[in-house]
Structure formats: C-alpha cells, structure tokens
Amino acid sequence: MNHITFFNKSSRKLTFQQKLKIAVKSIREKKSFIAEKVYEAIKTKQVSLHSFEQLSAEHFLEVRKAIAESSEIELPEQYPPAEETLSIIENKLGGFIVHDCIYLCSRGSSRRIALTIVHEVTHYLNTDIWEEELTTKQCEIACYRDEVRSFLAEEAFAKGFCLTRNDVKKVHEKVTRLYPEYVAAGENTKAIGYVFSSFDTPRL
Structure with a gap:
C-alpha cells in the first residue's frame, strides 16, 4: 500500500521523521520486556509507522468513522483531506492503528510519539x-x-x-x-x- 504525503512541507515532514527516529531509538534502547517486543515488531516490519499526512484512502475512511463515533464530528469526505481536516484529526487522535499500519500525530514530542507507538503496537500484538x-x-x-x-x-x-x-x-x-x-x-x-x-x- 502506498502512503503519500499530501502537503509539500519538507521541513515539517523532516521534523516528524526526526522525532520518529528518536522515538524508535528510545524504544530500542529501553531495557524492558515490553520495549523488546515493540521494537521487534517494528524491526521485522510487522507494523509500519506513518504520520496522519500519509493516510491511505481506505484508512482515512476508518479515521472518519472513529472520530464520528467518539467525538460526533463529521469530517469532510474529501480525499486527500484538506489541511484543516488533518488538523482536526491530529487534535483528536494521538495515534491510530488499522491492521498493521500505525498513524501518529506529528505534533507530539519524540517521547509522546514513543509512548503512542508502544500503545498502538501493543494493540497489534494483542x-x-x-x-x-x-x-x-x-x-x-x-x-x-x-x-x-x-x-x-x-x-x-x-x-x-x-x-x-x-x-x-x-x-x-x-x-x-x-x-x-x-x-x-x-x-x-x-x-x-x-x-x-x-x-x-x-x-x-
């Protein structure tokens, strides 16, 4: 499945990628059973990590459904979603998992992203x-x-x-x-x- 970035904002994307790299490194270096299991899932590509800007069309529908059920907010059907729509998604969701694809809020700190990865990968492993x-x-x-x-x-x-x-x-x-x-x-x-x-x- 191809994941594209909707907006040409290289600096913003780079910032997320940098934070993601730091987050994954912190998981790799953590000496705990949970960290080892989570990192193994990432390393062996059992799961893939993306920003919400990389939502596929199919997974965007899942996000719209989840936000409608939890927050009673109907997001526009337009795909790719407008920047305003992505902003709402990131305000409502820190992370989201569909099968083996994990989407993360790009605004969070590297620590917050690491915690969200642990949370979502645990969903996958369970x-x-x-x-x-x-x-x-x-x-x-x-x-x-x-x-x-x-x-x-x-x-x-x-x-x-x-x-x-x-x-x-x-x-x-x-x-x-x-x-x-x-x-x-x-x-x-x-x-x-x-x-x-x-x-x-x-x-x-």
Missing part, C-alpha cells in the same frame, strides 16, 4: 487475544480490556519498571474516563478484574 475475547465477552468489555492492556504497556514503558496495583487501578480509571461507551452505566470496573498487558504470537 490482536489474537482481543479477537478471542470478542467471541466470549460483550463487545464493549472486550474493547475495554484491549485499551487497558495498551495503556498498561504504555505506563510500564514510561516508568521503566513493574507497575503497582495502584498504577493498574489508575489505568482502569483512565480507560473508563476516556471510553465511557465501553462501560455500562453504574458498572463497577473493579468487578471486571485487573488486566495485565500480555502478548500473543503476532499474526504473520
């Missing part, structure tokens, strides 16, 4: 677990657990060591706040159980 949960649990709870896994991986990467029970509790609270649609009204998220980040064999 695809098999998520798909299995979809068949055995309510869709909303399966999606909730998937987000918890990715935020736990992100938090563990940021801290550089194991998370405490309080850290895990805060992640559950964060996911509940960010994705209220995944939690039924009045539901006790503690009853769902603590979910720790785990990795299955990535799809080939």
Whole structure:
C-alpha cells in the first residue's frame, strides 16, 4: 500500500521523521520486556509507522468513522483531506492503528510519539487475544480490556519498571474516563478484574 504525503512541507515532514527516529531509538534502547517486543515488531516490519499526512484512502475512511463515533464530528469526505481536516484529526487522535499500519500525530514530542507507538503496537500484538475475547465477552468489555492492556504497556514503558496495583487501578480509571461507551452505566470496573498487558504470537 502506498502512503503519500499530501502537503509539500519538507521541513515539517523532516521534523516528524526526526522525532520518529528518536522515538524508535528510545524504544530500542529501553531495557524492558515490553520495549523488546515493540521494537521487534517494528524491526521485522510487522507494523509500519506513518504520520496522519500519509493516510491511505481506505484508512482515512476508518479515521472518519472513529472520530464520528467518539467525538460526533463529521469530517469532510474529501480525499486527500484538506489541511484543516488533518488538523482536526491530529487534535483528536494521538495515534491510530488499522491492521498493521500505525498513524501518529506529528505534533507530539519524540517521547509522546514513543509512548503512542508502544500503545498502538501493543494493540497489534494483542490482536489474537482481543479477537478471542470478542467471541466470549460483550463487545464493549472486550474493547475495554484491549485499551487497558495498551495503556498498561504504555505506563510500564514510561516508568521503566513493574507497575503497582495502584498504577493498574489508575489505568482502569483512565480507560473508563476516556471510553465511557465501553462501560455500562453504574458498572463497577473493579468487578471486571485487573488486566495485565500480555502478548500473543503476532499474526504473520
């Protein structure tokens, strides 16, 4: 699949590429299980990393759908998207994954980009677990657990060591706040159980 940059802004693109390079390097140099798994997925090209300016037509439709559902904002159908549309996308999304393609906000710092990469690659590595949960649990709870896994991986990467029970509790609270649609009204998220980040064999 070809990914093109819509606007001829070499300096902006270079800035993103520089930050991306620093972000990937920080993941490579991090001594942790999660960092090793994430970097391996990048190194072996199981996933590809792009800016939102490189959205394919098919994936732009997925982004429009996601923003409409989460923010009730209808983005223009025009493709390639106008710069104003891209600005809205980057304001609403730090990262987005479609299959093995990961899109990143170009405005973030290299540290923020690294954390987003960890988050999105964790989604990819946990695809098999998520798909299995979809068949055995309510869709909303399966999606909730998937987000918890990715935020736990992100938090563990940021801290550089194991998370405490309080850290895990805060992640559950964060996911509940960010994705209220995944939690039924009045539901006790503690009853769902603590979910720790785990990795299955990535799809080939």
